[in-house]
Amino acid sequence: xxxxxxxxxxxxxxxLHQPDHAIARYxxxxxxxxxxxxxxxxxxxxxTGETILLHACWDSLFGGYSPVFGAITDAEDKFxxxxxxxxxxxxxxxxxxAQESFELAKQNAYAAPIPNDTTPVQLTRDYxxxxxxxxxxxxxxxxxxxxxxxxQMLK
Numbered sequence: 001x002x003x004x005x006x007x008x009x010x011x012x013x014x015x016l017h018q019p020d021h022a023i024a025r026y027x028x029x030x031x032x033x034x035x036x037x038x039x040x041x042x043x044x045x046x047x048t049g050e051t052i053l054l055h056a057c058w059d060s061l062f063g064g065y066s067p068v069f070g071a072i073t074d075a076e077d078k079f080x081x082x083x084x085x086x087x088x089x090x091x092x093x094x095x096x097x098a099q100e101s102f103e104l105a106k107q108n109a110y111a112a113p114i115p116n117d118t119t120p121v122q123l124t125r126d127y128x129x130x131x132x133x134x135x136x137x138x139x140x141x142x143x144x145x146x147x148x149x150x151x152q153m154l155k
Contacts, residue, residue, distance in 0.1 A: 022101035
């Protein structure tokens with residue numbers, strides 16, 4: 001049971017720090033039957049040229065899922081020099097994490113050129129660069145908070 005709980009803790013702490021996991025947008029084109037479900041009803045076209053869901057785009061900023069050793073290499077490459085704010089890393093309240101991610105989604109995930117409907121849109125280089133930076137910073141912050149949370153739980 002403890003290993004099951006640990007796996008879910010790792011997953012949920014990471015997810016809660018990604019902006020599209022803390023929001024659902026409602027517009028006239030995305031009515032009250034779930035809105036966009038955290039970017040799962042809106043399609044974007046990143047630099048790769050494929051049409052994917054906005055949520056999947058943000059989730060894929062780290063190259064997708066890989067074996068443990070691949071993930072370690074990816075982390076070393078993508079987080080080199082990214083240092084989370086030490087004061088923010090001490091905040092262990094999941095409601096605060098969710099609010100932070102919600103605000104980041106409003107400011108970044110739904111920033112231009114993301115439309116208010118489900119029309120696929122070509123992402124700009126600026127949007128993708130900003131998204132990558134936000135996601136990296138959030139992942140680094142999630143890792144620091146997870147370490148602090150585990151240290152507190154294991155005392």
